Amino acid sequence: MIVSERTYRFSYNAWLTILAVSIPFRIPATVLLILFAVYNLVFFNQLKFTRRRVFFMFLIAAPFILDLLFLWNNTSIAEGIKHGEKRLSLLLLPFFILSQNHRFNTVLILRYYALATTAILSLCLMRFAIIEPELFSKYLNGVDLWEMGYAFARSIKMHAPALNMHVAFVVVINFYFFKEALGQIRKTHVIWRLVFFLISVILLQYINTRLAIVNAFFGIILISLADVRKLKTKGLLKRLVIGVFGFALLSYGFVKIFPYSVEKFSEVTFAHLDKVGKLDSLENPEASAYNGLVTRLSIWKTSLDVALEHPVIGVGAADGKQAVINKFEATNQQFLAKYKFPVHNQFLDFWIKFGILGLLVVAVYIGLFAYIGFSSRQILCVFFFVLFLTANLVDDFLIRFDGIVFSALWLSIFTKNALDIKLDKA
Structure with missing residues (x-):
């Protein structure tokens, strides 16, 4: 099939954005992942492989490769294959994404991913209030608040900690683009970016998993302090105050409405x-x-x-x-x-x-976010490292579809961007 280079690049950016947005919804995401693979096969002539690209493909695919290497060690080979299938996207996504011979618009992908995810989850929360009015009313009246976020997550067939990991990433992305807009674009655009940031914080607080909230707060501070050497003290303080104050103000209001959050973070946890x-x-x-x-x-x-x-x-x-x-x-x-x-x-x-090789592979896979983020100065990749590391210290997201595809997709995108940055400097 023959298409113009411009059309192909635009369509690929759109594919990556749509895939990222779909991940919380398993069935649509699975269908889109299959179609994405077919799309890449149709345009196989666009793929280009170099030693460096193949090396990073191997690192990202390492957990899936473990399934193949240790297939013999399962009591049931069929069950071993079934578990390996869950991690197949760790091979497919880096294979297709890293081999692309054009540069992605990573900034655009991140921005539209965050905006679309915020909008869709907001609609899902409105839907929840309509289909479960008794539950929603009960939570507003402070009854059985411990199950609040979990009930909403189940309404879209998600696990609350997994969903809130996605939302924490979206909160920090929204703040990143709000911060970047200050003083650079029209005030109406700044206001809209602030609105999306605040809506995503409300979603985060409603789902209300402890680690995701802490991570989002840390991410806001990290983004505020990024490129600190380039900022004047006044500009730095302005960004930091806006981010931290906005997050803290919404958190305070949420606690006033749902006081169980304080108990959950203190007495229940410890x-x-x-x-x-x-x-x-x-x-x-x-x-x-x-x-x-x-x-x-x-x-x-x-x-x-x-x-x-x-x-x-x-x-x-x-x-x-x-x-x-x-x-x-x-x-x-x-x-x-x-x-x-x-x-x-x-x-x-x-x-x-x-065994011990599995322990090493997890460390390398998660650590790759840190290496890519710091070496190419992609601050959102650095935050993803913190987010995914802490999430996997208290949960196991490489056994879940959403955690596997979520991490593989963004690690592939960030790595491709890092390779392109390195090529520009060569």
């Missing part, structure tokens, strides 16, 4: 830390410990024991979760066994499944 590995001794662990740090610590303690029992080659991707559940049962931790908790730490999860 309650019963003396009960690590002994959750069944609590009278009602579902009510008092389900969302607390003590549950995570209990899971990690047991998971570490499993990893140390199979430190070199692990137990296989298909058998990792069951190995941890078996350990819950063997150590008489009935609460954890009942709910069949996953590991909730990607480093431990891959260590259990693939």
Whole structure:
């Protein structure tokens, strides 16, 4: 098929933006991912491979390659293949994106991704208020606030921590472009960017997962202080105050409406830390410990024991979760066994499944965001490193479709941009 170079570049930027926006919605995202692969195959003549590009393709695809290398280590080969299929996009996305022979408009992709995601999730929240008026009214009246964000996330078939990881990234992107607009474009544009930033903060607060809120706050400070050497003190303080004050003001208003947030961040999070590995001794662990740090610590303690029992080659991707559940049962931790908790730490999860090589691969994969971000001075890539690292310390997003595609897509885009920047300097 013959199209002009300009049309092809425009369509590719559009493809990447639409893919990024679709990720929270698994079925549309899966369909779009397949169509994206077909699109690249149709225009296969546009692909160009160099040693450096192939090297980074290999690094990004490393978790999927582990599935292939350790396929023999699964009790069921069929189940091992099924687990590997989840991570196939770690191969496809860098293969197609890094091999493109033209430069992407990364700034445009990021901006429209953030704007579209904010708008779509706002509509989803309005839809939630319409289809679940009793729940929405209950939350506004301060009843059962612990389930508020989770109920909204389930209404669009998402897991709240995963959804809020996306939203935290969107909040920081929106603030980045708002900051960039100050004093440079028309006031009406600045106001609109501020509005989208504030709406995304409201979404973040409504879903209300602790780590995402902390990460977004850190990201706002990071963006405010970026290029500090180029800024005058007055300009620096102006940006920092606007970002931090806006975020803090919305957070304060949210806490006034939903006071449970303070309890969630303090008492619930750090309650019963003396009960690590002994959750069944609590009278009602579902009510008092389900969302607390003590549950995570209990899971990690047991998971570490499993990893140390199979430190070199692990137990296989298909058998990792069951190995941890078996350990819950063997150590008489009935609460954890009942709910069949996953590991909730990607480093431990891959260590259990693939042995010490799995631990190394996770570190390299996540660390690649830091290397690309710092080496090419892409501040949003640096923030993504912080976001994805902290998220995977308390959860395991490389076993979830949204976490796999989310990270693979942005890592591929940021890496392609870094390679192009390096080429410009050559």
